[in-house]
Structures are given as structure tokens and as C-alpha cells.
Amino acid sequence: MTAEYLTRIDHEDGVVEIRLGRPPVNALSAAFLSDFGRIIDSLGADDEVRAIMLSSEFKVFSAGLDLKEAQKFDLKDQHGIVKGLNEGFLSLFACPKPTVVAVNGAAIAGGLFFVLASDFRLAAPNVRFGLAEIRVGADFPVGPLEIARSMLGPNALRLLMLTGLPVDSAKAETLGLIDEIVPKDALWSRTMAAAKDLAQLPPRTYASVKAQIRGETIRRIQTAIDNGANAPEGGWFNDETVPAMKRMIG
Secondary structure: OOEOOEEEEEOHHHEEEEEEOOOOOOOEOHHHHHHHHHHHHHHHOOOOOOEEEEEEOOOOOEOOEOHHHHOOOOHHHHHHHHHHHHHHHHHHHHOOOOEEEEEOOOEEHHHHHHHHOOOEEEEOOOOOEEOOHHHHOOOOOHHHHHHHHHHOOHHHHHHHHHHOOOEOHHHHHHHOOOOEEOOHHHHHHHHHHHHHHHHOOOHHHHHHHHHHHHHHHHHHHHHHHHOOOOOOOOOOOOOOHHHHHHHHHO
């Protein structure tokens, strides 16, 4: 079950914690996302699992793509990361079990979708959240795009997607990115308590209601994947992407 950079920790009341641990900032890769989706799918199908908690080993929750690495992506690499983003985050978004996330540090670009695809989201004060794709010359693969559309209001989408600028925890709560701000030293315990509370809900009913809420979005993403969205013609990047990435990292 446990994959490289992902650690499973079993807790009481059927709560399973998945700790993200790809050093130093949980940067996303195709393999990391594929392993993550596979584990979430397995937990979602396990009757002994009643809730899933996501946490990070590092001060940063997830910084999204490693821009130095991404500058060297060829067409195959671009298709691989798009597939990982689409399928990994769809697995979390569609998971029938309650999912909660403890955001202890920045969640930026693709890293924000660990948060947006979860059911209940708690964060420490002074955490940065953002969708910086526009600043690195990249649009959104269908999975993250549809998840963002489903989970955020139009003004939040406008602010985050069209500026690429980060917001702090207080603004993130106002925009609906997170549900609670918790002192950093209490974040893990409060998130675990929330997971245990959700684990007590009737599991089949929870899965059914979640499917009612998210089913249309899930179907749109899956249909797009079935029609080739994991391998966009010409790749994910355009002629502005690599220069923009270089500017971002200096």
C-alpha cells in the first residue's frame, strides 16, 4: 500500500492518514501523483477504512511542479504529468470516504488540489494558497480545472486563476478554499478529530450524498480523459511556458 514518498499510518476508528513526503516540498511528479491516486482508490474500496486524512512531512504542504525539472519536459513527460494531475486528483475528489486535510504550509498551483479535492480542509494561520499556473505560462488540465470550478465560486476562480497571486489563510477561508484556521500546534490533532467525527457517519449514505454532489463533475472529467485529455495534442506547454518558468525561479 505505501509507495515511495507516501506513508500510510493507521489510526483508531478506521482513520487512515496518508503523509506526503517527497522532499523537500512535495513537488508533483507523474509517479508521485499516480501512486497517490492508486492508494486513494485502494482506501476508498476498503470497508475497514472509514475516513482518510492527508498531511505533510514538510513546512510546505505542496509547492506544485518542480519548475526546474518541468523546463526539461518533452512531450512524453508533459503527457505523463497531465495524466497524473487528472487521474490522481480525480481519485481524491471522487473517493467515497470522508477526506480531510491538514494544511500546515503553502499549497500552490497543483499542490492546491490536494486541498480543493478534499472534503474538509483545515489550515494553520499564515499559510499561502494559490493557483500560479498563469504565471508559469500553463493552462489547467481538465481534472484540476473542473475540480476548481466545482469547489470555488466565480469570484474566487477569477482572483486565483487570472492573477496567479497567492492569498493567506484568512483570505482563503473567506474565498471558501478552507473551512477552519487552527493554531499550528493544534492543527494535526484538530484535523484528526474532524476525521474521526466524519468516520462515524453512515458510510454508504456518505458515499451516496458525495456522489450526488460531485457526480456531474466526475463524469465530465472521466469523459474528457476517455476522449484523450491525458495526452493533449502538442503537449501541455506552449511557447510561453519555459520562459515564464525561468522568470519565476530567477
